[in-house]
Amino acid sequence: MMDIMSCRLKRWPYLLIRIAQQLRTPLQIARHSYHQLNHYYSIRSLQSGVSRRSIRDPYLTKVVQGRSKKPRYPGDQRANQRFGEDSWFLSSTPLAEVMGVADGVGGWRDMGVDAGRFAxxxxxxxxxxxxxxSFDGRSARDLLIAGYRDLVRKENPAVGSSTACLVSMHRKDCTLYTANLGDSGFMVVRNGRVLHRSEEQTHDFNTPYQLAVxxxxxxxxxxxxxxxxxxSTRYSLQPGDLVLLATDGLFDNLPESMLLKILNGLKERGEQDLQKxxxxxxxxxxxxSLNANFQSPFAIKAREHNVLYSGGGKPDDITLILASVEVPKA
Known part of the structure; x- marks a missing residue:
């Protein structure tokens, strides 16, 4: 959402054009100035999320990736901010950086319900x-409570259920506030080690806690x-920390050791490197997930719960948000 100050600043290039016309300066000069300024504010907005935050506050460089277990057909509009029945969001405010993922419970398909719409x-x-x-980013659980309340109060809320995991980095104190319900989750990685991560909440094997309508x-x-x-947890972050947020399609198939090996291979923390x-x-x-012979984390958990599972991965939707804690350069 563009703030008032940005709107005012973007009017200045048009004044340059008018001055150029009055002084009979070539219009190309004014247009060039306009494009330069417009590019500057666009880049600034992308880097900081909002221009009103303090230029000294930490921020997150964030990327998103995912795969649906079923290929979507061309022109499927439902795929916006969805990977299959998973969903996600990113938000940057003057006080906080916020990320969220939700995994729609697939059992609703048997009732003819779009299992991803609720998520x-x-x-x-x-x-x-x-x-x-009123949002200050210091309670991810309060954010989840408010978001769910907003959903159920709609005139025709989406029927269904999903897990949910939200994290919010408060800029001033560089603290991560988390809320996890179900078997999606988050992870904080520093210097190649996992220092903080979520715990699954399940009623039974492969039956996670879930919000529902x-x-x-x-x-x-x-x-x-x-x-x-x-x-709900809180954890102090440091510049260079990686914050990972994902649905169970990632955690059920990729062992932590393999995940860390890939992340530790990142030489830089720019947006392109994070996306890679x-x-x-x-x-x-x-x-x-498609390897029938691999002893996946899901297969290991099934064996621990005395559940018959032939082994191998678990085909599922996968959603990943990967972020790096950064501080503005002087």
Whole structure:
């Protein structure tokens, strides 16, 4: 969302054009100035998220990658901010950087329900809450509660259910606030080691905690967990830390050791380098999900719960948000 100051600043190039006309300066000079200034504000907006934040505050360089377990057909509009039945959002405010993922519960397909619609609407509602003046980024769980409340109060809320994982980095104190409900999750990596990560919340094997909007009159037939049940943590970040947020399609197929090997191969932390790393992580997870002989984390968990599983990966939608903590250069 563009702030008022940015709008005012973008009017200056037009004044340059008018002055150039009055002074009979070649119009090309004024147009050149306009494009230079417009490019400057565009780059500034992309780098900082919002121009109103302090130029000294830390920020996140963020990239997104994912794969649907089923290829979508050309022109499928539902794929916007969705990878299959997963969904995600990013938000930058003057006070915080926020990221979220949600995994729509696939069992709704058997009832003819778009299993990804609930996840997408939940993430949209959470994203909308970050734009309110009252949002300061210091409680990801409160954000999840507010976003879910906004969803269920709609006149015709999406029927379905999903897991949810939100993280918010408060700029001033460079602290990560998290909320995780279900088996999506987050991870903080520093100097090649995992220092902080989420824990799964499940009712039973492969049955995660989930937020839901059931069909009218059928609420007793579904898991109906509350956003207040989300596990909430806080963790102090440092420049150079990597923050990873993903659905279970990643964690069920890619062992932590393989994930760290790819991330540790990143020589730089620019957006292009992060995107390359995210692409490699998602592609490796997808490859292993289709490998019938690989002892995936999902197969190992199944064996621990005495669940018959032939082994191999678990075909699933995969969504990954990868971010690096940065501080503005002098």
């Amino acid at each position: 997408k609407e939940l993430m949209s509602c959470c994203s909308g809450q970050t734009e309110l003046p 059931p069909p009218k009159g059928k609420g007793d037939n579904f898991y109906f967990d509350k956003p207040e049940m989300a596990e 790393g995210a692409n490699q992580v998602v592609e490796k997870a997808r490859e292993l």
